[in-house]
Amino acid sequence: MKNVLLVTSSLLGDNSTSTNLSNALLDKLSQSQEIKIQLRDLAETNLPHLTQVEMGAWATPAEERSQEQANLAAVSDGLIDELKQADAIIFAVPMYNFGIPSSLKAYFDRVARAGVTFKYTEQGSVGLLESKPVAVVCARGGFYQGTDADSQTPYLKSMLGFIGYNQLSFVFAEGLATPERDNGLAKAQEQIENLSKTLLA
């Protein structure tokens, strides 16, 4: 049995393309093996912007934290624990205003923790999370893949690599707000089909 963590960040619930494509990937994965799905819906989790107070809670030794600090640290600890429990992770990533959803940024702000998920050495930064397969399912109204305007792909490669995840696969559903929508969805389905054969292999 493999644990698969699905992290969604769309505002659109059941109408989200990134979530629906990610669920299609999970369906296909479950056809060939038993998987347990853990969902982290960031539209529901509703993480606020990171604050100095929250970072202060992380920096305070657990046994010295106030109740407020313990509650704040538990948020980040819980999210990092979910990552650790997973055998594979799927990030469903809509493009909103030329970037990732702010909820996903707030999430990364909490899972990037010095001494916990990364550390700095003389050779540079080292990710501390155990590497595992990570799929990123992107949904976009326009076309960006392979162009300088694709701010998401390099950012996600840097961010995920920083905490230790380098086994990354990307699926792109593009042109969803254009007359090419059906074609974009068909191409993404094809990528999902291919990825389902390799992600947990």
Ligand SMILES: Cc1cc2nc3c(=O)[nH]c(=O)nc-3n(C[C@H](O)[C@H](O)[C@H](O)COP(=O)(O)O)c2cc1C
């Ligand atoms: C608030 C908002 C901002 C958006 N900004 C962009 C954008 O900058 N570029 C783009 O190509 N599409 C943009 N779109 C279209 C979405 O990328 C497209 O609807 C995609 O399907 C979103 O993924 P989702 O369906 O999983 O939410 C935007 C949509 C919303 C709701």
